[in-house]
Amino acid sequence: MKKIVFLSGKRGGYEAMRPLMKLLSKSKIFDFKIILTDQHFEQDFGNTFKLVLNDFKKKEIISIKFNSNTKDTNFERTLNLIDYSKKFTRVIKKLSPDLFILYGDRSEVAISSLILFSLRVPIIHLQGGDISGSLDNTYRHVISKFSNYHLVSNLNSRNNLIKMGEKKKFIKVVGDHHLDNLKKKQFYSEQYILNKYKIKKKYCIVLQHSETTQSDDSKMQMLKTLKALKYYNIEKIVIYPCTDPGWKGIIEAINSYKNYENFKIFKNIEGKYFWSLLKYSSFIIGNSSSGIIESQFLKIPAINVGRRQNKRLKNKNIVSTKHNVKKIKNAIKKVLNSNRKDLLKIKSIYGNGNANIKTFNIIKKLCHTSIETTKSFNFEK
Numbered sequence: 001m002k003k004i005v006f007l008s009g010k011r012g013g014y015e016a017m018r019p020l021m022k023l024l025s026k027s028k029i030f031d032f033k034i035i036l037t038d039q040h041f042e043q044d045f046g047n048t049f050k051l052v053l054n055d056f057k058k059k060e061i062i063s064i065k066f067n068s069n070t071k072d073t074n075f076e077r078t079l080n081l082i083d084y085s086k087k088f089t090r091v092i093k094k095l096s097p098d099l100f101i102l103y104g105d106r107s108e109v110a111i112s113s114l115i116l117f118s119l120r121v122p123i124i125h126l127q128g129g130d131i132s133g134s135l136d137n138t139y140r141h142v143i144s145k146f147s148n149y150h151l152v153s154n155l156n157s158r159n160n161l162i163k164m165g166e167k168k169k170f171i172k173v174v175g176d177h178h179l180d181n182l183k184k185k186q187f188y189s190e191q192y193i194l195n196k197y198k199i200k201k202k203y204c205i206v207l208q209h210s211e212t213t214q215s216d217d218s219k220m221q222m223l224k225t226l227k228a229l230k231y232y233n234i235e236k237i238v239i240y241p242c243t244d245p246g247w248k249g250i251i252e253a254i255n256s257y258k259n260y261e262n263f264k265i266f267k268n269i270e271g272k273y274f275w276s277l278l279k280y281s282s283f284i285i286g287n288s289s290s291g292i293i294e295s296q297f298l299k300i301p302a303i304n305v306g307r308r309q310n311k312r313l314k315n316k317n318i319v320s321t322k323h324n325v326k327k328i329k330n331a332i333k334k335v336l337n338s339n340r341k342d343l344l345k346i347k348s349i350y351g352n353g354n355a356n357i358k359t360f361n362i363i364k365k366l367c368h369t370s371i372e373t374t375k376s377f378n379f380e381k
Helices: 011-026 051-055 074-095 107-118 136-146 155-163 177-181 190-198 215-230 247-255 270-281 294-298 324-338 340-345 355-366
Strands: 002-008 031-039 063-064 099-103 124-127 149-152 171-173 203-207 235-239 263-266 283-286 302-305 318-321
Touching: 002 011, 002 107, 011 031, 011 051, 011 099, 011 171, 011 177, 011 270, 011 355, 031 051, 031 074, 051 063, 051 203, 063 074, 074 107, 099 107, 099 136, 107 124, 107 136, 124 136, 124 355, 136 177, 149 155, 149 355, 155 171, 177 270, 177 294, 177 355, 190 270, 190 294, 203 215, 215 283, 215 324, 270 294, 283 324, 318 324
Parallel strands: 002 031, 002 099, 031 063, 099 124, 124 149, 149 171, 203 235, 203 283, 235 263, 283 302, 302 318
Antiparallel strands: none
8 A cells, every 4th residue: 555645734725635635545545644733733723633533533643733833923933843844754754655745835834845855755746836925935836846746726837837947747737626625516505604603694704814924014914904894884704814923913903803793703614614604705805815716616706905815816706905994995895896797707717626536546646656756857948
């Protein structure tokens, strides 16, 4: 059996990869493991490791906890990553995986890619070649340079990797893995969702993370979004951010609105409920990739605030604006007054929801080949 290992540090990436991990776990040709770390063990973010314990066998799960994450600074985050890297290295030496799968663009994934490359463990990187904003771009490109195979979400990302010197034969377009859960159409009824979350009128979803190059401004930026939303008589489903530096200020801003009418605050909303909430919402606002990727598949209006996602490939359902109360108010007014029927015409630019089965089939083929872990690059003019 081939030993395949995943890494997951946050709820969003885990939800996207769960269908693929389920396929690998059930397959008789793979010895499947998942390493959990970072946000999964943070009480402030809902202790999402419990979701994983419900999905997989205990023997398949390996935990690497960060030290206390209460000091919300880049310095503290870096110290945590140094400690994590030592623990991760020991785990990899013990596991000796045949193939490691890395997803996305986070700092714990970037440091893991360096360690895996140094230990000559072949890497498949998912979502490489994307362009978003802030520090994510650098982390993502670093991971790609250490990876042996690239399974990307769209043709633009494929072309970006080729420009970076990655060889065409090691790049495959499979689509975005977030969409597979949506294609199944296993949504709760609208009435069930309205009752569960005690929603009595139109509502929007608010999900805003730190601008990683402006982490000191995160609280102020979140307050501007919330202030703009306050002017509109709709309910707001506000969800805590991820653990990028600046998260503490965002949470402080969110909690300052906990007694305001029409604001409902959640540390975490499990994917199966989040997708249904998104499907029936009037719009999603913030800077989460779900406002770029999942929203366009469901044909839901999205307001992208700031620059965290400003360079990501966008569909026609997106309205982009800056961290400015007046401009955010205008964006909200625009989407509320828009004709939703126009969005029914848009086609997904991130695939059709078959990314996980495509990825699974590619992994099966790779397990019958010899993977060269020493890389060379093909820089084209």
